[in-house]
Amino acid sequence: MLSNALLRLGTGAARRPWRVIAAWLVAAVLAVLAAVAFGGRNADSMTAPGLDSQRAARLIERAGTGQEGMTAQVVVTPLDGAATFLGHDGARTALTRLQAEVGRLPHVLGTSDPAGALDAGGDTAVRGGLVSADGRIAVVRVQYPDQSRLSAEDLDALVGLGERLRAELPLRIEMGGSLFYAFSEPAGGASELIGLLAAATILFLAFGSLVAAALPIGMAVFGLTVGVATMTVLAGVTDVPTFAPVLGSMVGLGVGIDYALFVLTGHREYLARGLGPREAAGRAVATAGRPVVFAGGTVVVSILGLAVADVPFMTVGGLAVSIVVLTMVAASVTLLPAFLGAAGPRLARAGRIARALRRGRPGRPPRRRDRATGATGAAGWRRWIGHVGRHPVLYAVGAAGLLLTAALPVLGLRVGLPDDGSLPPSRTERRAYDLVAQGFGPGTNGPLVVAADPAGDPGVVERITVMLAADPGIASVAPAHIDRATGIATVVVFPTTGPQEKATADTVARLRTDVLPAAIGPGQARAHVGGAAASLSDVGERTSRRLPVVVIAVLAVSFLLLMPVFRSVLVPLKAVLLNLLSIGAAYGVMVAVFQWGWGGALIGLETTVPIVSFIPMFLFAILFGLSMDYEVFLLSRVREEYLRTGDNGTAIVEGVSRTARTITSAALIMVAVFLSFAVADDPSTKMFGLGLATAILIDATVVRMVLVPATMTLLGRANWWLPSWLDRILPRGPVGTDGTDGTDGTDGTDGTDGDDAADGADGESTVGAPRPRPADR
Structure with a gap:
């Protein structure tokens, strides 16, 4: 049984913490x-099987022109505002030297x-697109x-040469190209540090302890x-795409701290019940x-559902991110209980500074605790939740309408790739x-x-060049290069x-469907359109076409996974539909x-x-998985309460309220x-950052705290409907679906709300409580 295995794993790690940490x-x-x-090194292979741009790349590679390799461009202009390369010998001499030194790199x-083109005449240099x-x-x-x-x-080497020549030549020198895209340091270092500091602050305020904040x-x-x-x-x-480390860091930090938060909350609740640190750590791992x-x-x-898209770099990128997520799961059930065992009983109470912050000022009497419920906050x-339950239609329609309105701009979604x-x-x-x-035009x-x-x-070749x-979408055409072999x-061309404009994608499509077939004629010749802009346009079209397939595959698998967990047909169906709303x-x-x-200046x-x-396909896969995190944590508690009381309304109020603070704290992190x-x-x-943050914020607030209780109230006992024949053949779910946790008979998630754990007080225990089997099961 999973809970027993996790109990042994967590308890063993807590008893031998230094071995596990080592x-x-x-x-x-x-x-x-x-x-x-x-x-x-990470490399971007922005192509996929069967694309026209890939066929072009293969022809270019066969020709051996070198155009299949990396490129850079050095753009220069005289510092003297009156000078030009056409009539100023000093500027031309400086250009000659720069060109020679770049060629020797x-x-x-x-x-x-x-x-050389300028030496042949200014018109030659201009016609060639060089000046x-x-x-x-x-x-x-x-x-x-x-x-x-x-x-x-x-x-x-290229950047260093530019810095040296800027000091020696009367030229303004700027650089770009695919070499920069491939080998510039990926963004993330400072962002990761900022994210860690923000998470540490939230954890400290939630748990009131520097030790508790430091462990996750x-x-x-x-x-x-x-x-x-x-x-x-x-x-x-x-080839692992260059965005994978940044995305992996983003998702890894988010889920890692989130998972640790849920385990740590359960651990502190068990400490509050009087268990020793090692036993508390083991039981927290067994439940949370x-x-x-x-x-x-x-x-x-x-994330692995991205393989359905048949875009190799996305499949590999998804695999890379999945490795980070799996590592965080392993750390949550082994390394974290070791930390908890090493920390001992210090996690059971908040520090003096935190208590003062939570109470408003030092010396203020502690908040009165409601012993009937075992909770304060x-x-x-x-x-x-009770208020939402009394007006379910109003809140369900209002929240759904709000999310649908927010999703309306999707109708104008245009994919591409932002350029320099x-x-x-x-x-x-x-x-x-x-x-x-x-100087030359955006194209x-x-x-x-x-x-x-x-x-x-x-x-x-001549007909192709002329046509x-x-x-009308082509500004200029360079002379054709023909490989003799x-x-x-x-x-x-x-x-x-510009490369990110829709008109460019339209031009690429027109060249393929009209211009090149007319130039080639009925013979055996063939021509394909390649280059970075064409490749990215092709990948965009492929991902847009395959996105519905990925969505259906992920929804179907998630539904099938959740059905045995919650022993219900409507609960997993509702879960996937509400997740679609938040992602939309x-x-x-x-x-x-x-x-x-709108508001773009706020994020620079x-x-x-x-x-x-x-990104839309990647975001869907990641966000759907992350949304299910909160769905599992929340509904596990609701299911537990329903099995305990047999009352749907009570189960919704108790289940959502007891997990609300933990979920909102995790979402805030x-x-x-x-x-x-x-x-x-x-x-x-x-x-990636804005999309993930927006979806998680919406999911943890509007969806989990409004739509979930409203829709579950409207569905009533039908929430837990499951045909008897299906109940017999479905495997038993691993997440508290039988009313026990496999360890002490408490709830199947964290056992209490976040307030109890943070305050160090007893939560409402369900040990030994009767657990009637509802009639509709």
Whole structure:
């Protein structure tokens, strides 16, 4: 039985705390050493099987033009406002030197030649897209090999050269390109620290003890170290996307501290009942640990459901994040009870400073405790839940209407990828982007690469070039490059619109469906549109098309997992529908902030951007799993009360009120952690942070404290309806569904509300209480 196994595991860890802590320390050291020895760098492979952009990439690779590798661009303009590269010898000489020194950097395969084009004539340089029409801006495009042969040292060398030449040449020098995207340090370090500090503050106020606040933080840091190091080892085997460590840190910190909070709450409640620290730790793991294991498993199942999308980098990213979540679950049931055993009885009471803060001022008499209910602060929650229960239709309709209204902006959802133009002006990539857009047009920042195999038709390449130049969405076409060995031609074209604009995606679609088929004709020749902008457009279309499949798969699996847990058909159905509402509202907020610009300045958003193509799918999988955490914790207690009393109304009031403070505290911690990432520079990190924080906030307040009690009141005894034939074949659920916890006959979650645990007082015990079997079961 799961509870007995967790009881033995938690009690053993609490009795031998230093051995367990030492084992985790060794595991962390070994994981870090393995990451250093065998780990790889994260790499973004934004493609998927069967996409046209992937076919183009394969042709480019066969041609050996080097265009399949990494790129960078160095954008320069004279510091003298009156000088131009067309007529100023000093500016041209400086450009020649810069171009030569960039070409000598390690691993550089070659550069464009604006200086040579200027020597051939200003018109040549302008027509080639190397110098702007006014002569003020020049671009040196730098070609590197593929990412597997490069490292952060190559980026450091380029940046270091720029810093040195800025001091020596009369030029303003800015840089950008895929080399920066691949090897810039990912956002997260400062955000993680801010999130930890915010979580520590909330934990201290909730538990009133520095020791109690420190233990979940310490456990989360251990778990995050092991999880992220393991993710790095995985990157040595396959391409782990660059967003995975940031997302893993975000989710890992959130769920790790949350899980620890629930176990710690149960531990303090058992201490208040008079149990010793070791026995209390074991029983806390046996009771709260079961929902932790189930909730963590639900998160992992939801995330791994991304495999249905058939987008490899998303599947690997989901696997990497799942590793962190599983590590946090393991730490919650082993490392945390070891910490609790080592801390001893000090966790049973709040410190003097915390007690003074909670009471308002030193010397104030303690709050009067209601012995009938065994709680103080929970009385407020009981009044609120009772009020909702007396007006269920009003609150159900009002809350559902509010969430549906918040979700309306989803109808205008536009996926894409924010480019360097969405970065803050303090970044050189943003300044380079602006200079290129100013001098050459916005489409120059997102060139397309058309790869064609003529298949023996000598006129194909010329027809393709002519028809590409005639398309209204194309600003200019570079001369075709034909590989002599394979005959494959590559043509770089520059759209009239920026890489994140919908018009660019429309241009890509038009080239594929109209322009290229007309140029190729009925022969055996073939042509495909590639490049970063086309690849991201393709991935966006694939994820949008597969999102409903992922949603249905995750909903179905979650429903099937929850049905045996709560011995009900309607409770899991209601759970998945309400989770959809909160996630839809979070999507709506994201659209309003990032696409419409509402409140974007509050999180440092410089300009409106499309929603990153893969984020809605990732957010759904993660948020659905996290929402189920609270669903399991809350409904386990409601189910326990229903089995104890046989009264649906009492079960709702008692179950929700007794878990309300713990759930809201846990949600507040998660929101604080996620919001700390919403202020990062990278727009993708902002989207993850804001989307996760918004959904968790809505879920823990509007859904759990309004919609859940209102809908359960309306459903009445039907909440627990389960056909007898289905009851016989379903396995028994692991989360307190039989009215016992497998240890002492108390509740199946944390045994009490958060106030009792924090105040160090007895909660209402259900030991030995009669547990009638309701008639409808």
